[in-house]
Amino acid sequence: MHVALTRYESLSPGQHDQLLDLALTQQQIRHVGDIHGGLHTLTARPVADRQGFVLLIDELPRGFFLLKCRTLLPGWALQQSHVTTTLHALMIDRRFQGQGLGKRCLQALPELTRALWPDTEQLMLAVDAGNHVARELYRAQGWQELPERDAVNAGAECVMRLKL
Template identity: 70%
Template sequence: MHFALTRHESLSPTQQHQLLEIELLPEQIRHVGDIYGGLHTLTARPIADRQGFVLLMDDIPRGFFILKRRSLLPDWARECASVTTTLHALMIDRRFQGLGLGKQCLRALPALAQALWSDTEQLMLAVETGNHPARQLYLALGWQELPNRDPDQPGFERLMLLAL
């Protein structure tokens, strides 16, 4: 099997259609949304502050995520003094989970973010406290959980950071 990460806009028309066929389990949709919501995020302006990436397995889309910076950073990432890029909507097609595709995306992320935006000093993401598999994966790959914000808030999320 051949794996590659590519920018969303570089997909062929066939691959664009295949991307829409990514399936997630209901609990995953609750955490990251679906592919349609992820693609809708790519319409945000300014274009220079966000980029969608697709994980191809044998040239077929099997995963997707978005990177954001500057004006498109969520409020929770704006408080940092470092130049931050945030990860959003990481999704792997449910039929291909358990093959290490998410881990592959996360391992490639630091170099990918710095190649895209060379001033990136750190990566951040928000993950629901109850999403234990994702949290464990991030921790295993060197991400650090930041101190709690407001654990009594409904839908509480943990912030995670990876210094580059």
């Protein structure tokens, strides 16, 4: 099994079509949305402030995630004193879960981020507070949960950070 991460723009037309067939569980869709929503984000401007990555297994798309920076940062990442890049919509095809592929994506993030935006000092993400599997995966990779700042939405999402 050959596993690789590639930029969305590098996919062949056939791989673009295959990516649309990424199979997610209803729980995954509830937490991160579906592939169509993730791909819609790639139309955001400016293009230089976002990048989509596809996890390929034997040249077939089996996962996806987005990175955003600067003008496209969400509100929960704007008050940071460090230069921040955020992770969004990490999704692994349900037929390939449990094989360590999400972990491999997370382990590749520091290098991918530095290649895109060398001034990045930290990565951040928001995860549903009830998504214990994802939260444990992130913690196991060195991400730290930040204290809640929004009393209105307390307990709905956890914001996590990985210092580079």
